[in-house]
Amino acid sequence: KQEVTQIPAALSVPEGENLVLNCSFTDSAIYNLQWFRQDPGKGLTSLLLIQSSQREQTSGRLNASLDKSSGRSTLYIAASQPGDSATYLCAVRSGNTPLVFGKGTRLSVIA
Amino acid sequence: KAGVTQTPRYLIKTRGQQVTLSCSPISGHRSVSWYQQTPGQGLQFLFEYFSETQRNKGNFPGRFSGRQFSNSRSEMNVSTLELGDSALYLCASAQSPSYEQYFGPGTRLTVT
Numbered sequence: 001k002q003e004v005t006q007i008p009a010a011l012s013v014p015e016g017e018n019l020v021l022n023c024s025f026t027d028s029a030i031y032n033l034q035w036f037r038q039d040p041g042k043g044l045t046s047l048l049l050i051q052s053s054q055r056e057q058t059s060g061r062l063n064a065s066l067d068k069s070s071g072r073s074t075l076y077i078a079a080s081q082p083g084d085s086a087t088y089l090c091a092v093r094s095g096n097t098p099l100v101f102g103k104g105t106r107l108s109v110i111a
Numbered sequence: 112k113a114g115v116t117q118t119p120r121y122l123i124k125t126r127g128q129q130v131t132l133s134c135s136p137i138s139g140h141r142s143v144s145w146y147q148q149t150p151g152q153g154l155q156f157l158f159e160y161f162s163e164t165q166r167n168k169g170n171f172p173g174r175f176s177g178r179q180f181s182n183s184r185s186e187m188n189v190s191t192l193e194l195g196d197s198a199l200y201l202c203a204s205a206q207s208p209s210y211e212q213y214f215g216p217g218t219r220l221t222v223t
Contacts, residue, residue, distance in 0.1 A: 032209065034211065034212060036214070041199070041217075042216060043215050043216040043217045044203075044214040046212065046214070049211045091212075093208075093209060096167070097167065098144060098156045098169070098208075099144070099156070099203075100156075101153060101154040103153045
């Protein structure tokens with residue numbers, strides 16, 4: 001059974017800092033991995049999707065990497081801003097099974 | 112292109128009642144998934160539909176049911192509501208199940 005872990009559970013950084021969020025999964029036979037952002041009480045916003053054949057994806061200040069063999073993904077946020085404050089979730093899809101989510105990392109960027 | 116829409120956005124029900132939540136996917140998307148989100152349990156998978164067929168079902172009691180219509184819109188129903196059913200219910204759509212998932216704003220259900 002696939003399990004997804006995100007460490008740390010919470011993170012507080014000063015504005016302008018570069019940061020890395022971590023996601024690990026137990027079964028490396030994944031189809032794809034998706035990073036989401038969630039603001040309090042809102043739905044999830046898709047940030048990046050990485051297919052199993054890819055090593056990384058970039059969108060603006062965000063860069064996500066995938067190392068299937070070690071069961072890890074990282075989300076790199078460059079030059080963080082207060083507007084980046086949110087909960088970041090990673091989710092993994094394996095074959096025909098539904099997305100399995102981690103519990104998220106709650107990020108606070110202090111001005 | 113309009114995003115995923117969910118109705119109603121907020122709902123207050125009494126224990127024992129039943130409720131129906133609706134999800135309209137992005138135009139052209141045929142896959143719809145439902146999740147329950149609570150502070151303690153995080154995101155838990157409920158159902159996944161593709162072209163009106165249920166592909167996957169999460170580990171929830173039979174009080175939770177769903178369906179998908181020919182226009183890809185989906186509904187989920189919870190009967191005999193319990194206090195523990197209070198949660199944010201999220202719907203996601205995709206062109207097909209293994210494609211990028213797009214979430215709606217959710218329906219906040221409060222059971223009193």
